[in-house]
Amino acid sequence: MLAITQKTYGGPEVLETVEVDRxxxxVGEVLIRVAATGVNAADWKLRSGLIGKFGDPPFTLGLDASGVVEELGPDVTRFQPGAEVHGMVLGGYAEYVVVRELALAAKPATLDHVHAAALPTAALTAWQALAELQPGQRVLVHAAAGGVGHLAVQIAKARGAYVVGTARAANHEFLRGLGADELIDYTTTDFATAVRDIDIVLDLVGGDYGSRSLPVLTPSGLLIDAQGNDAETDPRYRRHYVEPSGTDLREITAAVERGELRVEIDQVLPLAEVAKAHQLSESGRVRGKIVLIPWNPPR
Incomplete structure (x- = not known):
C-alpha cells in the first residue's frame, strides 16, 4: 500500500510517498481502508519534532480517519467488514490503517467521509476539555474559528454556556452562525481588557495566552490548556490531552445527527499534496479543518 512517511524531522518537504506492507x-483491532484523513496542528508539530509522541522517524502521521472496515482482528465484536467508521488513529496518512475497535464509532449517516474524517481528534478535544461545563457558565475559546475552536463553540453553546471567542474579524460572522455570543478581534483588541468573569478559558493557542488569560477568570474558574502555555503554576490551570474514545465519539455523532454540531471544511486536498496541507495548517489561517483524500479511496 501507499503511505506518507518521513525519515527525519523538518519542514513539509521531509514528507514523502512510499510503498509499505499493508x-x-x-486482537481487538480492525483494518480500515481509508477514505479520508484529517489534518491537525499536532501533525506538523510531530513532523517538525516540536512534540515527540511517535518517537524518532521514520513514522506515518495522521490522527484521524474515516473509511470502511476491511478486516477484523480476533475478539472484535462491534463491527463487520464493510462497515463505515471513523475515529482517532495513529498513521492515517495511508491507504490502510489499523485501529483499536474501542477508538471507533460508526460514521454519522448524515456525513460523507470527508466531514467524518474531520471530526474525531478536534471534536474529542473540545468535547473532553469541556466535560465539566455547566449551563449558564461563561466560556472563552481562543482561536475560535480553528479546527478545535469552531467545534468547542458549538459544544459549549449546546451545553448552555455563554460563549466568547477570539478570532479575526473575517471569521466573526461565521462564528455567530455557530452560536458565539461575543467575539473579540485579537488583531486589534487585547482580550484581557475586553472580557471578565469567565468561568472556563479553553486555550487553543498556547504560549503567553496562559498568563494573559488568568486575569479574565473568576476566582474559581478553570484555564484549560490544550496547547502548552505559561500558566502552569496557577491553581486554576489544567493541562488537557485528548484521548481516543469510541464512547465519546458516539455521543459526538449523536450531536451531529441532532443538528447541534457541524464541522467546517476549509480545503480538501489529495494526500499526495500533504506538504501543501501542512503549510496551510502551520499558517494559522485555516477556518475549520483540512482533509486529505488517499490515492485509491473506497467508493
Missing part, C-alpha cells in the same frame, strides 16, 4: 489487525 498492516494486519491484532
Amino acid at each position: 498492516p494486519r489487525p491484532g
Whole structure:
C-alpha cells in the first residue's frame, strides 16, 4: 500500500510517498481502508519534532480517519467488514490503517467521509476539555474559528454556556452562525481588557495566552490548556490531552445527527499534496479543518 512517511524531522518537504506492507489487525483491532484523513496542528508539530509522541522517524502521521472496515482482528465484536467508521488513529496518512475497535464509532449517516474524517481528534478535544461545563457558565475559546475552536463553540453553546471567542474579524460572522455570543478581534483588541468573569478559558493557542488569560477568570474558574502555555503554576490551570474514545465519539455523532454540531471544511486536498496541507495548517489561517483524500479511496 501507499503511505506518507518521513525519515527525519523538518519542514513539509521531509514528507514523502512510499510503498509499505499493508498492516494486519491484532486482537481487538480492525483494518480500515481509508477514505479520508484529517489534518491537525499536532501533525506538523510531530513532523517538525516540536512534540515527540511517535518517537524518532521514520513514522506515518495522521490522527484521524474515516473509511470502511476491511478486516477484523480476533475478539472484535462491534463491527463487520464493510462497515463505515471513523475515529482517532495513529498513521492515517495511508491507504490502510489499523485501529483499536474501542477508538471507533460508526460514521454519522448524515456525513460523507470527508466531514467524518474531520471530526474525531478536534471534536474529542473540545468535547473532553469541556466535560465539566455547566449551563449558564461563561466560556472563552481562543482561536475560535480553528479546527478545535469552531467545534468547542458549538459544544459549549449546546451545553448552555455563554460563549466568547477570539478570532479575526473575517471569521466573526461565521462564528455567530455557530452560536458565539461575543467575539473579540485579537488583531486589534487585547482580550484581557475586553472580557471578565469567565468561568472556563479553553486555550487553543498556547504560549503567553496562559498568563494573559488568568486575569479574565473568576476566582474559581478553570484555564484549560490544550496547547502548552505559561500558566502552569496557577491553581486554576489544567493541562488537557485528548484521548481516543469510541464512547465519546458516539455521543459526538449523536450531536451531529441532532443538528447541534457541524464541522467546517476549509480545503480538501489529495494526500499526495500533504506538504501543501501542512503549510496551510502551520499558517494559522485555516477556518475549520483540512482533509486529505488517499490515492485509491473506497467508493
